[in-house]
Amino acid sequence: MNMPLNVTPKPAALASPVVELRQYTLNPGQRDTLIDIFDGGLIEGQEDAGMTIIGQFRDLDRPDMFVWMRGFDSMNARKNALADFYGGPVWAAHRDAANATMIDSDDVLLLKPAWPGAGFDLAGAQRPSLATDEKPFQNKPLTGIVVIEIHHLQRGTEADFAHRFEAEIGPLMTAQGARLLAAFVTEHAENSFPRLPVRADENVFISITGFASAEAHARHKATLVASPAWQAFWQAAQLGLTKPMETLRLSPTSQSLVGR
Template sequence: MNLPLNATPEPALLASPVVELRQYTLKPGKRDTLIDIFDGRLIEGQEDVGMTIIGQFRDLDRPDMFVWMRGFDGMDARKDALTAFYGGPVWAANSDAANATMIDSDDVLLLKPAWPGAGFDLSGVLRAGLTVDRKTNRNKPLPGIVVIRIHHLRLGAETTFANRFETEMVPLITASGARLLAAFVTEHAENSFPRLPVRARENVFISIMGFDSAETHARHEATIVGSPAWQVFWQTVRPDLTQSTETLRLSPTSRSRLGR
């Protein structure tokens, strides 16, 4: 297989059993600064110690939000990888510059696949390499968008919700033009790296979908909301929802794996 210039070959499968969804509130106007630091200096250092940097994004509806996901081979592997990275030279060299862009970095959900096979399959996905002309390419987003929907559930409802979503909603979603990239529920295991807080009291189901454009997503939403099957599903599960669903419309950065 011929690889594109500046592309990094990936392993056959990257479907982490433990995933963090991280939402950072940034100082006004600092998002591109953080993306430049993250994409240019922090990806390889994290992956060198055993993490998978799954995707990083601009939030299309919140100009000062940076959203990203990383994966681990398990909770012990997470502890080891985070210990190595945050105690290592790459973070030491770049932490001051990265932290200077942030107001809050503690909005973190710890997740696991919602059913067998629901994690990310990144087989054959290529991340753009570091280009020589980073000044031109550093802030160029990828085409398409990623949409994350966070459903807040009462404790104990996640298994039933996930089963119904897989059997009833997945066929409906994919038939109306979406690509279901993954689905997750809260990982309730004890935080193995307490230096970085997570939202431990949350109980969520998360769907992650890919679309060719914001317009494609809008058409998908208009179609699916009018479906009787969609209406029946949400009427049935409404008693299990504890608050309004959050929807994140995300534009992948130029070096994001997810969204390519």
């Protein structure tokens, strides 16, 4: 299992000050096909180009959604890594098959850690090796889940929201058994690789938590909803939200670093 978020981690242990959260809408029945292509053929090529493939997931509530995250050392590093990968032989070899599974791949949020130390700690995280005759999606499913909550904020309120979340809600969540893996806000820098669009007009705060199972998440959520401190925080926070919170309940693929 990956380690929970540490408020004061060693900087060398943190992954990726720039992160993309990507949600792909797929043709019906094509998710396992894409996972096979992605986990079996696209991870190594992207990481060789300078990216970190943080995690990839099946959405438990939307059967035709594939969600994944990748990270970069900077916006300029992102530009160079994406140019190398999408102009290189690995993507050329798999592009047509991967694109054939997709309806839309433009739902992308560009993010940065919400406070110092809020990025992913991937120290010691390793992917299992794949047998040469084994398809990734045929591996035994992981029982743990990752929950991403996306809060849409008024522009200019994200720093205050992140500060209050770190001080009040993060400790409350972890006290109730959640593993707070990371927290992010929108990176408003200009898209350094415009060939791949991002949702530039969004202003979000995102929390990413890990649970042993979907049932553990449900119990955790019920406990928090009954907490007076939780209720007080969200009653005050409603004034700064521009739309309802989105909750993604995600099952990691066998090759995901996050959620193991």
